[in-house]
Amino acid sequence: MKDHHSKANRARVLADLNALRAIGAYKTGVHRPTFSEPHIHSLQWLLQKLPEAELAGEIDGIGNVLGTSAKAGPKLLAGSHLESQNFAGWLDGPLGVIYALEAARVINPDPSAKGAVEVASWCDEEGHFGQFLGSRSYVSDVTEQEIDAARDRTNARPMREALQAAGFAGRPRRTAARGRHLGYLEAHIEQGRTLEGANLAVGVVTSIVGIWQYRITFTGEQNHAGTTRMKDRKDAGLAAARLCVAIDGGFPSACGPRTVWTTGRITLDPGAPSIIPGRAEMLFQVRDDSPAIVERLEACLRELAAETGTASGCGVEVERIRTGKPAMMDEKFQRTIEEAASTFADGKSVRMPSGAGHDAQVLATIMPAGMLFVPSIDGISHHWNENTTDADIVRGADVFVETCRLLLAS
Amino acid sequence: MKDHHSKANRARVLADLNALRAIGAYKTGVHRPTFSEPHIHSLQWLLQKLPEAELAGEIDGIGNVLGTSAKAGPKLLAGSHLESQNFAGWLDGPLGVIYALEAARVINPDPSAKGAVEVASWCDEEGHFGQFLGSRSYVSDVTEQEIDAARDRTNARPMREALQAAGFAGRPRRTAARGRHLGYLEAHIEQGRTLEGANLAVGVVTSIVGIWQYRITFTGEQNHAGTTRMKDRKDAGLAAARLCVAIDGGFPSACGPRTVWTTGRITLDPGAPSIIPGRAEMLFQVRDDSPAIVERLEACLRELAAETGTASGCGVEVERIRTGKPAMMDEKFQRTIEEAASTFADGKSVRMPSGAGHDAQVLATIMPAGMLFVPSIDGISHHWNENTTDADIVRGADVFVETCRLLLAS
Missing domain, CATH: 3.30.70.360 (Alpha-Beta Plaits)
Known part of the structure; x- marks a missing residue:
């Protein structure tokens, strides 16, 4: 039911994640708060990688990295974020970005694969300056006044000042072209013990809690x-x-x-x-x-x-x-992730809600959205001890790439 | 048993307390943390007042104001502090300083009154930089290393920097000449409701709790x-x-x-x-x-x-x-305060421990010490609402001056 082209390059995925881990390294994790020097460095790192996936990249006026494909056919948007909580883990965010990049690298240059994956790294998912500012900007839900008022919760630095220092001030903020994408897919570490405890490989997110x-x-x-x-x-x-x-x-x-x-x-x-x-x-x-x-x-x-x-x-x-509003994940996306998991993870998947907030809940307000989780060791999250085994990381990458292929092929 | 010379000048006491209240005024109280501009101003204010009591004044290397008398005969040391807690009351500290100044003004220039009252304002009783740094310096219990390490608990400003800015750095820190004083007397507002609740005028402190x-x-x-x-x-x-x-x-x-x-x-x-x-x-x-x-x-x-x-x-x-060490007040001082209260406060006094720490507990380690309390309205303390009636303030001043006279005469 699948061809070998849809498989992820496992070594490349691990090498990229470790390259990001070295940018702002702190103990076994990273300290890469929004608009810190290492965070800006990581955005530029991603920008330089996008051509490998035949994507034209840019960093927009709020610090989102967006990779756009000129390939014909359907487009799937995929991504996550690159900044971290203070002194926190290496995979929270980068895992989803590298999975998206890998899917784009596998699918976009392949003429036999239908359509293209477009890559996004949403700025400030971790909320140093606000709540989901990057993805909310993309869905046209952030005013200039909100940016004027935003300050770094750690040191009270104004967001305007940070954007200026990063060189992003004055650039346009990109927003979604309605109808361009068949939907949005995001991967993330579970940040809990459900998968690990039941010896499962993939969590199929049903909803994101409010x-x-x-x-x-x-x-x-x-x-x-x-x-x-x-x-x-x-x-x-x-x-x-x-x-x-x-x-x-x-x-x-x-x-x-x-x-x-x-x-x-x-x-x-x-x-x-x-x-x-x-x-x-x-x-x-x-x-x-x-x-x-x-x-x-x-x-x-x-x-x-x-x-x-x-x-x-x-x-x-x-x-x-x-006041939280729970976000429901698209049923077709859930079924497709399960199908990919049946091929690449021996069907070891389970449907589960996400207790953490993610950019997918914002994208879900304008397009179908789906999320998949990979296990986290001991469920540790928002701490530099956070980790996932290499085996789980690469298995998750295979499931992610296959999910993208299936969604674009359908 | 007393002569009229020992009575306080009531208007002068109230005027002086109100003059201090205007230095760093905050609502009905003051904001005069240690080494703030208003605090330094208040120390200079006191320095200029000391000649009225025939005292030679100086501010030493830790910010203590000390007034020394050249008069023959026994010497009694008296005082309190001029800095406040942040945004706190007007009498906590200044009451004891002005009582001491008033006693010195009444007794020192009077050739018929035996001996002299020497006035002290101890720096940082309120502990912005440490614990009783001023009075502990006077009893030779503060090392240079402790000052090196001391920082303002509100803003982490080093004490050395604050001393430099105040112009006190490099001055000698004065210490007690052993045997010079027959003891130390301090007055303070009660900071509790015991006196008010029992309609009493004077608390005779038996001990200061640890x-x-x-x-x-x-x-x-x-x-x-x-x-x-x-x-x-x-x-x-x-x-x-x-x-x-x-x-x-x-x-x-x-x-x-x-x-x-x-x-x-x-x-x-x-x-x-x-x-x-x-x-x-x-x-x-x-x-x-x-x-x-x-x-x-x-x-x-x-x-x-x-x-x-x-x-x-x-x-x-x-x-x-x-680790607190309770300090016992001298029995003769307690009896003398009671005697003064019987004359000037209709005997409305009670013996009681002090639940708050005071410089008297530090002075008590090297000389006999005594303390008297006046009532506080509603027992409010360390808040700008702290207050005492004018009637209680001036009655307390009379008792204080008389206690000094009796101690020096005995």
Whole structure:
């Protein structure tokens, strides 16, 4: 059912991933935040590779790398991102970019393969400056005002300044030509343990969960930590701690089977050892692919916060600062990935939702989209220890290239 | 038993306190952190006032203001501090300095009053750069290396740089001439509600509690907040929250009647909304004047931390970073303050420990020391809302001046 031409060049895939790993290397991972010198270097590296796939490349005005084919026939868009979280893993992003590049290298120059794969590296998927700025720009969902206001969350550097320094300022931002692509395909490491735990090779993504985010603020009474009796205190920090514990106790009975929630940051104000915190702020997040479940959990959260505030003598405000919308992956893309996996991965695939956000959820707003996962060792993610075996990487590449071929041939 | 010469000039005391309040004014309080422009201004203000008390003044190499008398007879050292916590109250520090200045102005020029009051403003009692650096320097307990290493806790500015900018670098640091003073007297606002609640005018400090401080670090597993199932998590932030709640539940049955404890800071690492914290650090503090009680509480803390760590799948380290030593106030000083209060405050005084640290605890290591408190409205402290009524301020000044007179006369 397949011909050998559709197979990936395994050595080339591994060599390219390792070449990217060397750009901004940190321990066994990389430190390649958006618009850092290594990140810009990696974009230029990709730009120089695109001609190998008979693609005309450019870096646009928001830092997206786009490779365009002049070949006749259907076009499939494929890609991921090249920047990393701070001090994080080598495959989160680059895996999908190199798979896309490899599929383009295999399919585009082959006159017997129908159509072409076009390659994209979306800027700032990791959210140093905003949320999916690169892919959202491509689907015409980013205003100039949003870019004006964007700042690096690590060092507050304005995005405009970073674009200027990178040499991208003043370039046009490219947007999708509607109807040009039959869809978008992205590969990624799983960032979880589902595949590894079940000895599977490929995850066929059914949906990308929505992310709901909250800022919870307790207001108590800032006072002296030595002279204020325990009974007289209104300790906002203790209130925040109580809410974390209350959520941990209350959410399990109200959540869905795959719901996750996280308090990623707690800030006590003023944060001095001898002062009772008068104010405490928590950044809290819930992810699920069912808005109904999250609605129930939000009600639960508000109730627990109110109870905790009352019990701690503190005022409390629960503010939703991000409302997630789950993205459904295209059914035909899912079937095609399964078909490719049956050929190249002994059928060791499973359908699963993605708990992490990906550019595919943005592209899915304007075209059919699909995603496939390869296993991650111990599920470690957003850490320089993140890794995947070479065997899983090259098997995933074969499945990816074959999926592209099948989609273009159909 | 007293003559009218020993009474404070009430209008002068209030005018001086309000003059200081205008230097670095913030809402109804002040923002006058150590070596800020307003703080340096306040030190110079005091320097210029010292001749009114027949004192030769200087600012030494650590920023202490010291006024020295050439008058014959016994000398009493008195003072407090002029810097504030960030955005904090107007009386915390200045009250004691102006009382000392007033006592010196009343007693020193009066040939019928025996001896002299010498005035000190100790630098950095509020601990922007360290712990009691000014008074500890005066008792020869600060090395040059400690100053080399000291940095502003708010902005990490090196203390050496701040001393240079203030013009104090290169000056000698003055130390106590042993035997020169019969003792040290300090006044302060209570920073609590004991006096106000019992309609009292003066607190006679019996001891200054010790402060024990701990850095508690939980180490879990940093991971992706979307892809890591709840059951697979080792959330260091949740562990820290659990410990706060466990302490709140466990300490009351093991503490003393006046023990207080506070978690003033919680830091989650990396502190991003989409990353499960791999590390959490708490700054935790216990205050009591009984080392035996604190020893019991420390054992309790270590036990709760270990239990919480185990229950959360996290490693935990409890590190004691400050070991408090309670300081006892001199019995004769206590009796003298009571005697002055019986004359000038209708005997409305009470003996009480100080839950806050003060320079008097440092001076007490080399000479007899005493402290008196005046009431604070609602016990508010380390906040710009801190206040004391004018009536309580001037009554306290009378008691203070009289205490100085009695101590010098005895």
